[in-house]
Amino acid sequence: MIIVHHLNNSRSQRVLWLLEELGLPYEIKHYQRDKKTMLAPPELRAVHPLGKSPVMTDNGKTIAESGAIVEYLVDAYGRGRLKPPPGTDEALRYTYWLHFAEGSAMPPFLIKLIVDRIESAKAPFFIKPISKGIAARIRKGFLDRQIASILDFMESELGKHEWFAGNEFTAADIQMSFPCEVATMRGGLDQTRPKLTALVQRIHARPAYKRALEKGGPYELMR
DSSP: OEEEEEETTSTHHHHHHHHHHHTOOEEEEEEOOOTTTOOOOGGGGGTSTTOOSOEEEETTEEEESHHHHHHHHHHHHOTTTTSOOTTSHHHHHHHHHHHHIIIIIHHHHHHHHHHHHHHHSOOOTTTHHHHHHHHHHHIIIIIHHHHHHHHHHHHHHHTTOSSSSSSSOOHHHHHHHHHHHHHHHHSOOSTTSHHHHHHHHHHHHOHHHHHHHHHHOOOGGGO
């Protein structure tokens, strides 16, 4: 039995969605973030030493990391679904976007989250201007341009095909959904990039995505 150790408002929502797309039976064990730190609870360390999500178990195997889980499920249970045929241009694009999601897309958004927290954090009045000034320099000198460049690249690539790997929906789109949703919530993704905005709308309209939300529970990235 596949067991998904599901942390609220996390990348593990993608795993539930993939399982729904594949029509596989699975069990969910729910975990809640600490409301102050927003970190995963220590109970997850019993499943994997890093204590992070997503992580799943299947027939005695423990698999962590979003990309590794996606590849495992598609290869083990996909029967050719949600993955382009080997040797095609689409297969190369599929592999690229599968790794782009966490390798290139997410790091700037994580840095932005940290910078945002630095700016909003409570601090003595004589330190606050310094911390805000450092955060502003990081944002203006590096972060804003990096995020804009990534979103522009994603927008231009969707001008070539309907989905990231090609004209067919694949697991690469499931993997890319998280950075797209993060960008919608706090990365400046709006109607100025219509192809990315339309992609997010198509994702949210998929029946399997909706079923995964129902089973996974409240998902703040949807707001």
